[in-house]
Structure formats: C-alpha cells, structure tokens
Amino acid sequence: MTQQTVLLRDGTSLPLVGLGTYGLRGDAGAREVAAALSEGYRLLDTAAQYGNEAAVGEGIRRSGLPREQVLVTTKVAGGDQGRGATTRGVQESLRRLALDYVDILLIHWPNPSRGLFVETWLEMLRLREEGLVRSVGTSNFRPEQLALLHAESGEWPQLNQIQLSPVLPRSEAVAFHREHGIVTQAWGPLGGREGLPGQIPLEKVARRHGVTPSQVALRWSIEQNIVVIPKSSSAERRKQNLDLWSFSLSDADRSDLAALALGEEHAWDSRSHEEW
DSSP states (O other), X not given: OOOOEEEOTTSOEEESBOEEOTTOOHHHHHHHHXXXXXXXXXXXXXXXXXXXXXXXXXXXXXHTOOGGGOEEEEEEOGGGOSTTHHHHHHHHHHHHHTOSOEEEEEESOOOTTXXXXXXXXXXXXXXXXXXXXXXXXXXXXXXXXXXXXHHHHSOOOSEEEEEOBTTBOOXXXXXXXXXXXXXXXXXXXXXXXXXXXXXXXXXXXXXXXXSOHHHHHHHHHHTTTOEEOOOOSOHHHHHHHHOOSSOOOOHHHHHHHHTTOOOGGGSOOTTTOOOO
C-alpha cells in the first residue's frame, strides 16, 4: 500500500502513518511488529521507556526487509538525560534494537526540574555527527522549550511529537512548528485518553464516508501533514489505519470535528508532567 510522506528539513522522507509500539513486548510484540511491516508500515515508534526495543528490533529482523527500508524512532528516557548519560542511553538502545544506527532520536520529555534537556540536545547533535543517529527531534516539548534548544544550539528539532487528535488540535503548537520547519507528529491520534471514540460528530463524519471513526481521526491529522503513529495489535485495525487515501474531509466534516476540540489545558503539560 503506497503511502504519502512528509519531508524533514534534513531531507528524510517520513511516512504520514507509522506504527506506535507501546505495549508490544516479547515474542508476541516481535510478531506484531513483523506483521505490521509485512502490511506496509515503514515507520516504527519505540522508546527506551517502553521496555520493548528488543522486541521491535527482533520484529524488524523477522520481517526480512532491508534495514534501509524501515525508519526506527526511539527516545532518550528521563534518566538518560545529560552529558555522557545520553550517549550511554543511546548505545544501550542500539544494543537492544541490535541496530548500528537509529533513524530518529527524540528527547522523550523535557523534564525541566532536572535542567538537562539542552545538554541532552547538544549531545544528540554530536551523536548525529558520529553516525549513531540520522535525525534528531523532541517529544512533548512546548514552543518556549523548543526555542531554548534553538537559542543554545542554532538548530531546531526536525520534528516534535506531541499529544494531538481532533479533540486536542494543539493549533498554536502546530503553527509554531510550521513557522520553524518542524514536522508535527501526533501521539494518541485516536483520542482514546480524551474520550474521542464514540463521539457523535466523529461517528457522523465516518458514516458520510463509509469508513471507521478511527480512519476519520487519522485522516484529520494527515490532511494537515501531521504524522500519526497509532498503535494496534489487531491486523484488521492496522490495515484500516493505513487505508486513509480513498477519501478526504470536507469543510462540513472539519466543522463537525472542530466542535469536539478541548482546550490546551487538557493536554499533558511538560512544564510539570515529567517521566523517567
């Protein structure tokens, strides 16, 4: 199944739909990753914090695909932030993945109480120069936190992965990203945490197009060139999540979905929410 892509500033072509792997662990997780790759997924999202990098790496090997055909994202955990610790953390991620390099490396959370995210960013840039990382970015960063990285390094992240769905459109963050050439990537694009499934406007739009509500939610993001990484252990749902190119949303559809939008205060705030 041919996918549309978006370009990072460094020239990397990123599929608009990837696979989130949170919760996919062990042999079963490896099987699901391999199956997803056979179904057409080419972007995998994992993290040291998820405890499943080994399963993701095994899934890639079982798929039989050439390494260069799979884009692998992992993330620096909170406990691995800082000079030296970041390098050791990335080396451990590569060991668990059994890969020579990672395509995209993100800072998982800024964790401002530690005061180490700038130091971590500078070390990630060095790791890129050494070839251990191809592209560098962030996850859960606010505009002012992104601006601080740029002020200290002269470089914006290639992408910022944030909590985003039709119920959390994050319009100001998305606009900031566009202004500075940062690709927006959505975690939680199906809005499960915020109660999007089952909402009447979403169901109405899905019926209009003869598709599932999940497909509508994902289409809403990719029409804005926002990369989505839905997770599912169901082969049928994974296939539906990739099948987003046969319909498009109308102005009336977007108006219906806009009624679902919650305020920014409903998103996890990385000024206070920290993870390790």
